[in-house]
Amino acid sequence: MTAINPIRLDRKRKLTRYAIREHGGNILFMLPAFALFAFVVLVPFIQSIPVSFTDKKAIFAKQWNFVGLENYIKLLKSSSFQDSFLHTAHFTIVYILGANILGLALALMIWRSCRFNNVIRTLLFMPFTVSLVAATKVWSYVYTDVLMPLTGMPSPLGISSQVIYGLAAIAIWRDMGYCMLIYIAALQSIPGEYYEAARVEGANFWHEFKCITLPMIVPAITANVTLVLSWGLRCFDYSQMVINMKAAKTTAVFVYEYIFGNSRAGLGQAGAIILTLVLVILSNIVTTVLRKREVEV
Amino acid sequence: MKKILSVFLVVAMVLGVSSIGMAEETINITVFHYMAQATKQAGLEAIEQSYSELHPNVTFTNVYYNQGTDYFPQLSTALSSGDQPNIIMGSPGLYPDLVSEGFVMDLTDNETIKAMNLPSGDLGDVSANGKIYGFPIDFKSWGIFYNKTIFEEQGLEVPTTLTELNAVQDALIEAGIDPYVRSYADAVYGDIECRNTVWTRALDAGDTDVFEKLMSGEKKFADYPYFAEALENWKMRMTKPRTDDMSNTQDMGLEVFAAGGAAMRFDGTWAYGDLLSKEPDFEVGFFVAPIDDEGSAKMNVQVDQSFMVNPQAENADVAVDFMEYWLTQGIAWSEISQMPLNTGVVSDNLQPLVRTLAELKASGNIAHYGDFTMPLSTAFTTAWRAELTRFAESVLTGGDMTVEQCIENLQAAFDEVIELN
Numbered sequence: 001m002t003a004i005n006p007i008r009l010d011r012k013r014k015l016t017r018y019a020i021r022e023h024g025g026n027i028l029f030m031l032p033a034f035a036l037f038a039f040v041v042l043v044p045f046i047q048s049i050p051v052s053f054t055d056k057k058a059i060f061a062k063q064w065n066f067v068g069l070e071n072y073i074k075l076l077k078s079s080s081f082q083d084s085f086l087h088t089a090h091f092t093i094v095y096i097l098g099a100n101i102l103g104l105a106l107a108l109m110i111w112r113s114c115r116f117n118n119v120i121r122t123l124l125f126m127p128f129t130v131s132l133v134a135a136t137k138v139w140s141y142v143y144t145d146v147l148m149p150l151t152g153m154p155s156p157l158g159i160s161s162q163v164i165y166g167l168a169a170i171a172i173w174r175d176m177g178y179c180m181l182i183y184i185a186a187l188q189s190i191p192g193e194y195y196e197a198a199r200v201e202g203a204n205f206w207h208e209f210k211c212i213t214l215p216m217i218v219p220a221i222t223a224n225v226t227l228v229l230s231w232g233l234r235c236f237d238y239s240q241m242v243i244n245m246k247a248a249k250t251t252a253v254f255v256y257e258y259i260f261g262n263s264r265a266g267l268g269q270a271g272a273i274i275l276t277l278v279l280v281i282l283s284n285i286v287t288t289v290l291r292k293r294e295v296e297v
Numbered sequence: 298m299k300k301i302l303s304v305f306l307v308v309a310m311v312l313g314v315s316s317i318g319m320a321e322e323t324i325n326i327t328v329f330h331y332m333a334q335a336t337k338q339a340g341l342e343a344i345e346q347s348y349s350e351l352h353p354n355v356t357f358t359n360v361y362y363n364q365g366t367d368y369f370p371q372l373s374t375a376l377s378s379g380d381q382p383n384i385i386m387g388s389p390g391l392y393p394d395l396v397s398e399g400f401v402m403d404l405t406d407n408e409t410i411k412a413m414n415l416p417s418g419d420l421g422d423v424s425a426n427g428k429i430y431g432f433p434i435d436f437k438s439w440g441i442f443y444n445k446t447i448f449e450e451q452g453l454e455v456p457t458t459l460t461e462l463n464a465v466q467d468a469l470i471e472a473g474i475d476p477y478v479r480s481y482a483d484a485v486y487g488d489i490e491c492r493n494t495v496w497t498r499a500l501d502a503g504d505t506d507v508f509e510k511l512m513s514g515e516k517k518f519a520d521y522p523y524f525a526e527a528l529e530n531w532k533m534r535m536t537k538p539r540t541d542d543m544s545n546t547q548d549m550g551l552e553v554f555a556a557g558g559a560a561m562r563f564d565g566t567w568a569y570g571d572l573l574s575k576e577p578d579f580e581v582g583f584f585v586a587p588i589d590d591e592g593s594a595k596m597n598v599q600v601d602q603s604f605m606v607n608p609q610a611e612n613a614d615v616a617v618d619f620m621e622y623w624l625t626q627g628i629a630w631s632e633i634s635q636m637p638l639n640t641g642v643v644s645d646n647l648q649p650l651v652r653t654l655a656e657l658k659a660s661g662n663i664a665h666y667g668d669f670t671m672p673l674s675t676a677f678t679t680a681w682r683a684e685l686t687r688f689a690e691s692v693l694t695g696g697d698m699t700v701e702q703c704i705e706n707l708q709a710a711f712d713e714v715i716e717l718n
Contacts, residue, residue: 058394060377080713140482144544158482158543160690240366244484246683258717260370262676263394267717 045276052270058263071270081271083246084254085278087239090164091171091250092232098172099228100221103179108213110180111187121184125177132174132237139170140241160247167238167248175231179224186220187213222290229286233279251275324612325356326619329372330386331364332602336570340634347629348622355615365484369675376400381610384620388603389425390672396425401605402613404429409621418665419639422600422672430605432620434627435636437601438585438654439489439565442572445580447474447560455582458590463533469560470537477534478559479542479689480550487685488678489597490534490563491527494588496664497595498523509671514715518704528688528700530588534563538693555579566654567601570635573648583650596657599666601636676718680710
């Protein structure tokens with residue numbers, strides 16, 4: 001029998017009380033949002049895990065059989081599932097680079113507050129308020145009716161080798177304003193003395209950017225990259241709008257197609273779980289790597 | 298006596314009040330459909346309105362989703378959540394799970410359908426496992442719509458053979474006119490461009506089970522030479538590409554065509570109403586795309602608007618009654634949607650082209666999808682169309698995909714679906 005140390009127990013009690021006092025309010029504030037998240041995302045996801053081990057066909061089917069890991073094995077061997085992952089990765093890389101580089105470039109141009117910059121910021125942020133489907137629809141006309149007559153080039157949405165870039169351009173146009181705002185907030189928090197000191201030492205713009213700006217905005221980079229990464233890996237709407245193009249089929253569309261369109265709910269659910277696992281693992285890796293960079297700074 | 302009389306009067310009053318209450322009970326019928334064309338939606342509303350005039354207590358709620366992306370997912374979600382639509386658009390062959398799960402009514406013994414004496418193809422299109430599950434309202438076909446004004450200006454005749462079609466295309470190109478405007482952003486177009494050859498040849502050869510055997514893996518595409526022939530015929534029509542061919546949706550393509558941007562357009566008859574709504578004075582003609590020089594091509598026919606009744610929804614009897622009304626009195630629908638009825642009924646308000654289609658169907662010299670033992674299921678249709686779109690892209694952009702490679706790609710795509718199923 002283990003003896004209980006009364007001093008440790010007392011400290012533990014104090015710690016618990018302190019923790020409740022300290023974090024209780026925060027937890028209470030988070031509770032409504034978490035409850036909603038659990039209700040619409042977490043619980044349905046957990047409920048659907050068993051379906052991935054069955055041969056359930058339509059989602060309204062009342063009978064199905066347990067098939068173990070068969071769905072997972074089939075998917076991992078399937079070339080179209082593998083292709084969908086490659087398309088998703090391709091889109092996500094272009095999207096992350098484009099949204100962040102352009103967002104940062106815009107932020108560097110208009111981070112100082114003045115009336116003109118405020119108007120420009122609002123204009124640049126506006127595409128973010130447009131729905132993904134509407135953005136794709138509008139851009140399909142922009143590609144066909146505006147850019148095609150100007151350049152004589154066909155719309156990238158109809159060319160397999162260009163469709164990912166065409167879709168990524170729409171996503172970048174829509175979300176770079178959002179990235180820009182986060183970068184502006186980070187840039188405004190950098191003390192001006194750092195730049196003054198650097199200029200006294202004879203630093204040019206590039207030196208200032210490399211040695212002061214970039215290290216100081218790493219937390220903003222972490223936030224933007226992680227966010228855009230998860231949006232990119234979950235990409236559904238853009239790809240769905242060009243459903244005809246095999247070269248643009250993302251994993252989310254593959255999953256949707258199999259669960260609903262092809263009435264293979266078990267198989268599609270297994271795909272959804274694989275996608276979720278990949279998303280969680282990749283997001284964690286990226287966040288960890290970038291956070292380490294923050295610590296070094 | 299007074300007592301008996303008063304009791305009788307009270308009972309009569311109670312029955313009268315309750316029957317008034319019952320008569321005023323409003324019944325709402327939900328119609329789940331995927332009719333994208335504005336003219337068809339207007340036609341649906343017209344037939345519903347005309348039914349409601351006869352039955353004032355019946356109202357309708359129409360729920361539209363795009364067939365290529367949302368329709369079946371939304372329908373599945375509605376059904377699994379217990380939200381039961383009364384009438385479901387689609388054919389049982391396309392949505393077999395609805396049949397197996399009991400969401401569509403067996404109409405094999407429906408007297409109205411029997412009385413129509415519809416041909417086997419019409420009934421085949423709304424049947425599964427030997428039972429009838431749908432009301433076949435109208436039919437669709439596809440072929441080449443042509444701009445009559447351009448043809449007249451260029452002194453061109455409607456071609457009846459492949460050689461003649463080739464000559465027409467060359468003459469148009471020579472005159473600096475785009476022969477076609479295409480819409481390959483919509484998956485259906487590659488599909489219908491091949492059907493004329495495939496359906497005609499397959500039915501002539503007695504291969505009514507061609508799709509069934511391809512889906513089961515028992516046969517390969519290479520076993521049926523007419524798939525390669527269909528691709529060759531289509532390739533021949535993909536001459537002088539436009540830069541918008543791969544990115545045009547149906548609507549974009551129709552706009553270009555109605556504006557005189559091209560002399561011809563391979564399209565389905567479902568687009569005719571929308572074409573006229575864009576340009577009411579547009580002089581348009583239609584011919585079946587020739588598949589050889591012997592005049593073998595037959596007009597393809599497929600039931601277009603097929604509706605199933607959900608027996609698990611309330612008021613299924615009213616839904617059946619409405620569908621019977623539509624099937625027998627559907628001219629109001631036809632006049633607005635400009636869709637030819639399966640019953641063959643026509644009116645003066647129909648465009649001459651629609652009347653011609655009805656006459657052609659009545660002639661019996663057609664290739665009917667309903668005469669195949671089984672239609673391609675959704676998964677196979679998606680695979681088939683995606684590969685055809687890749688072929689179109691290669692041909693139109695100067696790629697190097699050959700017909701043989703396309704056949705191999707189609708086979709690989711089907712093998713993949715079989716494997717995953």
